[in-house]
Amino acid sequence: MAKITYKCPCTSGKIYPDCCELVHKGKTDTPDAEYTVRARYTAYCYGNIGYLVDTMHPRKRRIGDSFSLSKLIKKTRWLGLKIVCHDAGDEVSYVDFVAYRLENGLIAQQHERSKFVLIEGKWFYFDGEELPPLKLERNELCFCGSGKKFKKCHETLPAKIEAM
Numbered sequence: 001m002a003k004i005t006y007k008c009p010c011t012s013g014k015i016y017p018d019c020c021e022l023v024h025k026g027k028t029d030t031p032d033a034e035y036t037v038r039a040r041y042t043a044y045c046y047g048n049i050g051y052l053v054d055t056m057h058p059r060k061r062r063i064g065d066s067f068s069l070s071k072l073i074k075k076t077r078w079l080g081l082k083i084v085c086h087d088a089g090d091e092v093s094y095v096d097f098v099a100y101r102l103e104n105g106l107i108a109q110q111h112e113r114s115k116f117v118l119i120e121g122k123w124f125y126f127d128g129e130e131l132p133p134l135k136l137e138r139n140e141l142c143f144c145g146s147g148k149k150f151k152k153c154h155e156t157l158p159a160k161i162e163a164m
């Protein structure tokens with residue numbers, strides 16, 4: 001029997017059934033805000049709109065969220081996720097992360113500091129502050145989770161310079 005070896009898109013290094021799938025299927029809640037970022041990123045990759053809406057703070061949900069999410073999901077090819085830092089609090093946490101995506105053949109970044117709020121043991125995405133893109137370091141591990149250095153992996157794709 002072939003073993004499932006595809007890795008979870010969230011770059012945890014684990015396979016999807018041992019990682020974000022547990023959360024997406026409601027078998028467990030994310031233990032912290034950082035894991036919620038990971039599970040939401042994987043939900044973007046797999047088009048799991050239900051999970052994305054469920055983890056939005058109830059006060060932040062709008063009619064039409066599902067529609068705009070599905071539009072975004074359809075046009076985006078995600079490349080990887082990097083957690084920059086996690087300021088963990090008891091009821092409010094912040095996660096600074098970069099989601100890498102392909103845009104017209106170039107590497108583009110969504111660098112954001114997201115605010116998460118805990119309600120009855122569950123972390124909800126509240127809102128986020130956009131940050132300037134990070135410099136892509138040649139000798140750092142590639143954001144795609146391949147385990148290779150950036151220069152030996154996705155560096156062949158040119159980076160999109162985003163004016164802030």
Ligand SMILES: [Zn+2]
Nearest residue numbers: 008010019020
């Ligand atoms: Zn995962």
Ligand SMILES: [Zn+2]
Nearest residue numbers: 142144153154
């Ligand atoms: Zn790569």
